Amino acid sequence: MTRSFVNIINEWDIVAARQLCREFAKELGFGIVDQARITTAVSELARNIFLYANQGIIIVEKIEKDGSVGLIIIAEDHGPGIGNLAKAMEDGYSTSGGLGAGLPGVKRLMDDFSIDSEVGKGTVIKTAKWLR
Incomplete structure (x- = not known):
């Protein structure tokens, strides 16, 4: 598996994205703890797409850099930004009444994190985890 995706349209797609990324991480050799971190991050990203943008996509891809292997997760939507x-x-910041652990939590769980968002156009979040 080098690249796969899940369209996020309904709540069940959040579950599908979690399962896909967990399997992807497992295949690459990530341990149980990192699989849980990745799955939690993906769950948050997919949930944000569903709640705020109504639909979008979660892409997971194998990456290699300087002899290291990892995975990158891209959460993309064309929502309000x-x-x-x-x-x-x-x-602690939340617009949905949640705990507000969302994006800062994703950033802490993963190794790399970037976000590009434009009001009225949408959001692209890229986050990566490297195999130790």
């Missing part, structure tokens, strides 16, 4: 990225990256 994030008006205040700095605020969205603060712990």
Whole structure:
């Protein structure tokens, strides 16, 4: 498996994205703890797509850099975008009444994290985990 994706349209797709990424991580040789971290991050990203953008896509891909192997997860949507990225990256901030662990939590769980969001156009979040 080098690349796969799940379209996020309904709540069941969040489960499908979690399962896909867990299997992908397992195949690459990630241990149980890192599989759980990856699965938790993907769950949050997919849930955000479903809640805020209504639909989007989760892409998981094998990556290699300087002899290291990992996986990259891309969460992409064409939703309303994030008006205040700095605020969205603060712990405890939530617009949905949740715990507000969302994006900061994803950033902590993964090794690399980048976000590009434009109001009215959508959001692309790229996050990676490297095999130790």
